[in-house]
Amino acid sequence: MSANYDQIVREFIEGRNGSCVLLTEDNAFYKLLRGTIFKILAIRRDCMTIFHEQAPAIREIKDKAGAGQPILAFVERQLHGKPTADFILNVKRLFPDTKIIVLTGETSEEELVFLHELGANNIITKPVSVDSLVQKIAFTIKPQGKLNQLVHAGKQYLGQGELKKVLQISAKVLEIKPDSPAGLMLLGDALSGLGRRDEALKAYEKAHAQSRVFMDPIKKLADFHKGSNDEQYLHYLKKLDKISPLNTERKCEIGRVHLERDELEQAEGFFDQAVKCAIKEAHGYLSEVMSNIAESLFDVAPEKAEKYYAKLLAVKGSSLSKDDLETFNRLGIAMRKQGKWQDAVKNYKEALKVAPREGGLYYNIGLAYTDGKEYSKSAQNFKRAMNSEQDIHKTSASVARNIAGIFIKVGMYDDARIVIDEALTAFPDDSRLQDLLRKLQ
Template sequence: MKSEGYVATNYDQIVRDYFDGQSGYTILLSDEPTFYKLLRGTLYKILAIRRDCLSFFQEQAPAMREIKDKVGSGFPVLIFVERLLCGKPTADFILNIRKLFPEVKLVVLTGEIGEDELIFLHEIGANNIITKPVSVDSLVQKLAFTIRPQGKLNQLVQVGKQLLRRGELEKVMQISAKILEIKPNSPAGLMLLGDALSGLGRRDEALKSYLMAHEESKVFMEPIKKLAEFYKDNDDDEYLRYLKKLDSISPLNTERKCEIGRVHLEREELDEAEAFFDQAVKCAVKEAHSYLSQVMSGIAESLFDVAPEKAEKYYTKLLSVKGSSICAEDLETYNRLGIALRKQGKWKRAVENYQEALRVAPDEAGLFYNIGLAYSDGKEYAKCAKYFKRAVNSEQMVHKSAPSVARNVAGIFLKVGLTDDARLVIQEALTEFPDDARLKALLKKVAS
C-alpha cells in the first residue's frame, strides 16, 4: 500500500532488505506519538515490511533494556532518539548507547538547531540527524543512508569499522589498503590503518597515520581525538593542543572544557583553568535553560486558552530566564505573551512587550502589526495606523500574508481617514487573494 503522492525509489529496497532480509530492528525513543505514527506507517504501509520490527518507548530505561535485548539476540539495531525528551537533553543516553553498543545505527531527531549543536550530536555518536517535520520521502532516504552509506568508499569504511570492533586487525589493514588505493591519503582510510596499528601495539606507526589523517582534514574530529588520547599522560602540551582543537570545532562539549581546565589546573595555570571552567559552566547553564524553557513553554501553552493570566506568568518567566541570551528565535514567545496580555485587556503591557521584542528583531513586520492590534484594543487608532503603515511598508508586506490581516489594516486606515492607503492595501491583497469576497466588498466600499 502506497500513500498518495509517494514515489518509490531505490532507497526503498535498501530499507526493505535491512528489515526483511537482515532481520533489522528499530527502536524509537520519543515523546512525540506523531513521529511514531509516521515511522510505523512508513515501515508497514509504505514499504510493506512483513515482520514486526519496531518498538516505541517514551522513557530511557525500558528503551535501553530493549536495545540490550535485541543486540544480545543478534539483531541489527537502528535507534531513533529525540535530542530533547520531555524537554531534557538525551546526550548522556546517546553517549551510553555508543559506548555499550558501538555497532548500532543511531539517528537523532530534532527541531531546527545551530551548526554547533549539529557538530556536537555527530561527535557524541549520531550516525545521522533528522530535522522535524520530515516527509515520508526524506525519512526513507535518511533510513537508507544510515543503513547503507552511499558509494564504494563509504561502504568499505563501514566494513572496516565492523572488522575493527571484532578485533580482526589484519583484515582491517587490508580494507584500509583498499580504501587508500581508491582514494590516496583518505582520512577515513588512514584512521582505520591507525586503529589497526594501535591495536597491534605499533604505536609509532599508528601516530604517524593519525597525523597524516589530521593533515588531510583539519576539521575531521576522529584523528584529533586519537592524537589527544595518544598524548594524554605523556605530553601535556600536545594533549592540551589537540583538546583545544577539538573545542574550537565542537564548542558545546562541557566535559571536554572541564578536562582542559583540569589539565591547566595540574600545571598550576589558574587563570587558564578558570577560563575553561567558566566556559563549562556556561555550556551547562545553556543546557539547563533549554530544558527549563521547554518545560515553561509547555506549561504556558496548556494554560493559554483556559487561563491567559496564568500563561502570562510562565511566558514572562521564560523570557526572564533567557535574559541576555534572548534572540530572534524567541519572537514566538513574545507573540504568545502579547496575545495572552491582550486577552486580559492589558493592551498597554502588550505594546511594551512587543517593543521589547523589537530590540532583537527591529525589522520584523509581524511585531509592527501586533503593536498596531494592541493600540487598536486601546482605541488608540492613530498610533495603530502608524504601526500598521510600518508593517505594510516593510519587505514582508504583511497585508499580503492573509486576507484577515489586509482587512484589519484597511479598516483602521479608513477609520483615521487614510482612504488612499486603504485602497492600495486592498488592491495589493487582492493580487494574492483574488477570490476573497470580503476584500472585494471592502474595495467597493472604498471606491463609492
C-alpha cells in the first residue's frame, strides 16, 4: 500500500476534520472500512457514521456541510433493493462539494457510465481489498497528478464565481496539455460565465472534437442549443443517449422534443425506451418485496407463495436472466409441494429458455417427473443434468442419491455405479449412498 495514499486519507480526516457518511446495509463493508481507518491507518478521530435509511443520512450530510466539514459519502447503488439514484442526485445538487463513492457489485459498463453521470466521484466494486479501498478513497479526495489537480482547482474557482482565475488555470492546463478536453471545458465555462458565448461554444466544440465519449462537452453543447436550435439540441441529446443509455429523464426529453416537432413515431420510440429503463430501475425493489412475501409464505402456504413467485417472473417479462433462476427454482418447489408436478416441469422448461445449459434445471425437471412417477423421463433429465454439469452429483449427497436411485429403478446400472462411486469420494460416510452401492452389487 502506498504511504502517499495513506497520508492523503489521514490528512482528509485528521487535518481537515473530514467525515465519512455511509448509507449501506452491508455490515461487512462497514467493518472493513472501520478497520482500515482505525486499525491500519491508525486514525484516532471518530469520523464515521452509518445509516440504513436515506433520510437520516442526508440530514447528517446537511449538518456536516453546514459546519464546514468536508464529507466523503459511501452510498450503496441499491438499498433495500431500491435504487439510490435520487439520493445521489439530491446530495450533489444540495451539497456539491460532497464526494460520493458508490458501492456496487459486478455491473455493466453502461451502468458505470450512468453512475458517474448521476454524480458519483468514484465507484467501488465489492468485494474490495484494503489496498484498493485506500487507493480509491485517496483518488476521490485528491486527484493525482499536476494536470488533474489544476482541473480540480479550476472547478472549485468556477463554483466560487472566480472566472478570471478559471481562465488562468485553463491556460496552465492547456499549456501542459494542448487541446486537453478538461482544460477546454474550463475555458468554455469561464467564457460562458463572462457572457462570451460564441467563444465558449468554440471551446466546447473543440473539447468534444478531442474526446468523442467525454460527456461534459456534449452536455454543454446540448444546453447551448436548447430552445434555439432543436436540430442541434436533439443531435447532442442523442449522442449523450448513445454513451449513457440508462438515463430515463434524457430519453423522455428526446421524446418531448420530437413531440414538439410533430414527430410522433420518433417520440413514442424514445418514450417506450424511457419506460423500459424505469421498469428496469424499479425491478430491484419490486423483486425484493415480492420475493420476501413469497419466502414468508413458502412453508405455511405454498399455493400463495406460488402466486407471488409467478407475479415476480411475469413482471420481469423480457428482462429475465440467469439471475432469476433462484425464483424459478423456488416457484417449482412451491408447485411440487402442492403435488403440481406437471406445472413444475413447465416452469423449469421456461427457465431453460433463459439458461439452456443449466444442469440444475434438468435436475429439477427430473425431480418433478419423479413426483409424477414418470421415472423414464426423470432418468433422461438427470442424465442431461450430468452432461451439462458434470459434477452435479458431487455437490450434495442427496442429489447423488436421487439420481442414482432413479438410474437403478430404470435399469441404468452402469450410470448408477458411476454416480455412487464418484459421490462416495466426496461423501464417504453417507450410509444411504453405501446402501445404494450394496443394492447394485
